[in-house]
Amino acid sequence: MKEQNHRLRKWTEQKNVNIPELFFRHYKKLGISDNEAMLLLQILAFHSENVYFPTPNALAERMHYTDEEILAKLERLVQKGFLEISQGYDANGILYEKYSLFPLWDRILDIVDKQAIHQEEQQKKKEEGEIF
Amino acid sequence: MKEQNHRLRKWTEQKNVNIPELFFRHYKKLGISDNEAMLLLQILAFHSENVYFPTPNALAERMHYTDEEILAKLERLVQKGFLEISQGYDANGILYEKYSLFPLWDRILDIVDKQAIHQEEQQKKKEEGEIF
């Protein structure tokens, strides 16, 4: 019993990675492959551990790719405008580099906006159809 | 400005999917491929929308696979003991089926336990080494 309670404690102490639900719904539409999606999520997982610029090697240890393959995938994601390398200053004024998925969030919001406009138009047509 | 504030509002209203951080750290060790990992996360994303038994078709719409390929992958994940189909009763006493990732969480905790034991042993050896 003690043994099992210890497992429950372990579980309650671990962290969660928070992923926007819209990511799962829309990455395919943006031409992101399932493997690339997983790589982006691994980057978010590192962020949740306060590692903002994981090395290709650190990512390769958790995925079925070599360092070189990870690097090539990261470069492609940057080129396609889903991932960016941004710079900031920490609390001590030290410059640091980090991966940011903001360009991806921005594009996912574009999709959501387009869908909302389309839905409104459909609704409007439906209402007009009901009138005439 | 209004336009952009509207996007901020949209973002704050969307939901997050909570993924145990240990998942990202350990799925590879369990012999789960990156694509299978993504499929498991898609199931969790559906859970967060209160869809507990997404159809192969619903999953295929969000991933780069056909319904048949999704079905084959789901069956493999069940066979390998990472995913189970469990049954429960909702608030109205109606029986429902749902996917559960509990077998996977259980096995990830096995890994964490083993690592903790190994670490303790290493620590002990180190301390003994310091004494003699």
Next chain:
Amino acid sequence: MKEQNHRLRKWTEQKNVNIPELFFRHYKKLGISDNEAMLLLQILAFHSENVYFPTPNALAERMHYTDEEILAKLERLVQKGFLEISQGYDANGILYEKYSLFPLWDRILDIVDKQAIHQEEQQKKKEEGEIF
């Protein structure tokens, strides 16, 4: 052992409520009391269960207040511009009411912006001080 494993399963199946970390850091600065803060979080907890317009009674059942006290607190939070009652359409085109904390998020971002500007100015002064 089985018994305890059952508790672990229960825990892994429960949902989390995601609260912006900035909320905890800044509500006091905005003149929100600890009790009001708790009420706002209870509203977010209902949102995570897909209840977007909990009644004063439903909130009172979870807090140490009467329905009337909850209602008075909700009105004050609306008046002070932290909470709003917004309207939307669900997937079936049905109008619904819901509480939104967007005005609060907007004001918390104002604080964050002001702090960032202040910090930059301090940094600049420090750098100028180092030159002369």
Next chain:
Amino acid sequence: MKEQNHRLRKWTEQKNVNIPELFFRHYKKLGISDNEAMLLLQILAFHSENVYFPTPNALAERMHYTDEEILAKLERLVQKGFLEISQGYDANGILYEKYSLFPLWDRILDIVDKQAIHQEEQQKKKEEGEIF
């Protein structure tokens, strides 16, 4: 526009604090006041920033209490068996202290268990009632 996009970016980069949904549902039943509940959540918020043993002063800065009042509340929460001060070793083998809410999670699971048993009994009675 740029200005507003900057706010969206800020928001997407902030962290979330994950609170078990069961907390909001059950703390009142355990005799925890709304203010104490808020204090417990502040501790979890510090945890999400990797501060596992926030000082009374750090907590007092975010709540409407003095350091002494915070300390008294923390002591009461420990005495009542909702909060514990546990010890562990970090990756470098250094001993650290931290607050743990595990005793609270354990007691919330007790409530959930009792409710499940009660519900099953009601269901059984209902079914027997239907037979005779």
